[in-house]
Amino acid sequence: MSLIIQKFGGTSVGSVEKIQHAASRVIxxxxxxxxxxxxVSAMGKTTDELIRLAAGITDKPNKRDMDMLLTTGEQMTIxxxxxxxxxxxxxxxxxxxxxxxxxxxxxHSKARITHIETTRMKEALSCGKIVVVAGFQGMDMNNExxxxxxxxxxxxxxxxxxxxxAARCDIYTDVDGVYTSDPRYIKGARKLEGxxxxxxxxxxxxxxxxxxxRAVEYAKNNSMPLTVRSSLEKxxxxxxxxxxxxEENLVVRGVxxxxxxxxxxxxxxxxxVTGLASIFSTLAENQINVDIIIQSRTEIDSTSLSFSxxxxxxxxxxxxxxxxxxxxGFSSLDYEVGLAKVSIVGSGMVSNPGVAAQMFQCMSQNGxxxxxxxxxxxxxxxxxxxxxxxxxxxxxxxxxxLEALQPYPQLT
Ligand code: ASP
Ligand code: MG
Numbered sequence: 001m002s003l004i005i006q007k008f009g010g011t012s013v014g015s016v017e018k019i020q021h022a023a024s025r026v027i028x029x030x031x032x033x034x035x036x037x038x039x040v041s042a043m044g045k046t047t048d049e050l051i052r053l054a055a056g057i058t059d060k061p062n063k064r065d066m067d068m069l070l071t072t073g074e075q076m077t078i079x080x081x082x083x084x085x086x087x088x089x090x091x092x093x094x095x096x097x098x099x100x101x102x103x104x105x106x107x108h109s110k111a112r113i114t115h116i117e118t119t120r121m122k123e124a125l126s127c128g129k130i131v132v133v134a135g136f137q138g139m140d141m142n143n144e145x146x147x148x149x150x151x152x153x154x155x156x157x158x159x160x161x162x163x164x165x166a167a168r169c170d171i172y173t174d175v176d177g178v179y180t181s182d183p184r185y186i187k188g189a190r191k192l193e194g195x196x197x198x199x200x201x202x203x204x205x206x207x208x209x210x211x212x213x214r215a216v217e218y219a220k221n222n223s224m225p226l227t228v229r230s231s232l233e234k235x236x237x238x239x240x241x242x243x244x245x246x247e248e249n250l251v252v253r254g255v256x257x258x259x260x261x262x263x264x265x266x267x268x269x270x271x272x273v274t275g276l277a278s279i280f281s282t283l284a285e286n287q288i289n290v291d292i293i294i295q296s297r298t299e300i301d302s303t304s305l306s307f308s309x310x311x312x313x314x315x316x317x318x319x320x321x322x323x324x325x326x327x328x329g330f331s332s333l334d335y336e337v338g339l340a341k342v343s344i345v346g347s348g349m350v351s352n353p354g355v356a357a358q359m360f361q362c363m364s365q366n367g368x369x370x371x372x373x374x375x376x377x378x379x380x381x382x383x384x385x386x387x388x389x390x391x392x393x394x395x396x397x398x399x400x401x402l403e404a405l406q407p408y409p410q411l412t
Contacts, residue, residue, distance in 0.1 A: 007157035012231035014044030023084035042073025063108035074134035097137035104138035154215035172231035177238035188403025207258025251348035268331025340389035
């Protein structure tokens with residue numbers, strides 16, 4: 001008997017019918033002789049709606065209250081799914097994140113899981129119950145309710161899989177796998193049979209919304225095989241593992257893009273060495289995720305510096321920087337909104353020179369201005385104007401011939 005973790009995303013539990021359908025996929029695994037822990041998201045667009053409700057009251061909601069509000073979404077789903085399982089004659093128990101023993105750091109809205117106390121889940125499993133756990137939520141050491149960041153139910157699923165020693169973690173969603181790019185926008189995007197943890201981690205970090213980046217990190221650190229598959233159709237999904245031999249070794253495996261990027265520029269930073277360290281530690285202490293960083297020496301005694309962040313973090317970043325301006329020792333602060341990031345990812349890049357050159361060339365031939373660049377061994381990212389984002393992704397996808405020989409049907 002194996003233990004399987006199944007995770008159903010918002011669209012896969014978006015209505016009573018869909019919850020019943022998800023229940024039937026759970027029951028199938030149980031009939032195959034497995035123990036099952038199910039992790040669920042909030043129904044459909046519930047989380048967005050809750051955020052809208054809060055926005056109707058204040059544009060600066062207290063983060064603790066916000067977590068209190070958002071965690072109710074997942075609680076609706078666990079109870080309904082558990083009822084669906086029981087009405088089919090199966091024994092089940094619904095658990096909030098804290099009941100399932102998910103402990104996190106003391107940070108609201110994007111906490112990391114620190115430990116999972118599995119006793120209660122294990123007891124329920126040994127009594128023959130299906131355990132239905134609310135994704136995206138946990139509790140810190142002060143018994144405060146926390147959330148793991150948008151899309152965080154994936155992370156709950158993988159973290160449970162790792163701590164319970166599951167054989168597999170299956171992420172059920174409204175797409176049937178991981179694609180070379182987003183098939184809703186990019187012509188010729190096709191489903192990948194397999195992809196490595198590292199490539200998936202880059203893609204997830206670069207805006208491929210199909211998986212929460214931290215979920216991939218957990219899977220990699222625990223060598224947990226992860227599949228992304230359709231909750232509606234019974235077809236193979238994409239297998240994510242250490243080294244993917246399922247696809248011929250493509251130099252570029254995928255093209256990712258993400259809008260709402262801002263470039264912040266700090267001018268007149270006095271002491272380069274300690275200045276850089278203190279700027280980025282100040283931002284990090286305030287949980288602001290900085291992405292691409294470019295430093296350029298403008299004058300003999302001072303430095304200017306640009307970095308990119310997500311637009312949603314701009315206000316907080318500006319506030320934090322201005323507040324510490326004197327201590328950090330810079331003269332002024334500027335920013336540019338309306339930017340986007342377009343990136344390519346592939347393990348094959350390590351041993352194939354000229355990949356970045358091909359990307360830049362096809363962008364310049366199409367008159368696309370590149371504002372920032374960053375690279376790692378297996379990715380190249382560019383920052384462009386928002387209005388160039390989709391066009392860039394398409395021409396890059398075409399240029400590296402990522403389209404299928406037999407294209408998968410386009411999703412609408
Ligand atoms: N419900 C949360 C969200 O919409 C968490 C998740 O679905 O993973 O972001
Ligand atoms: Mg998701």
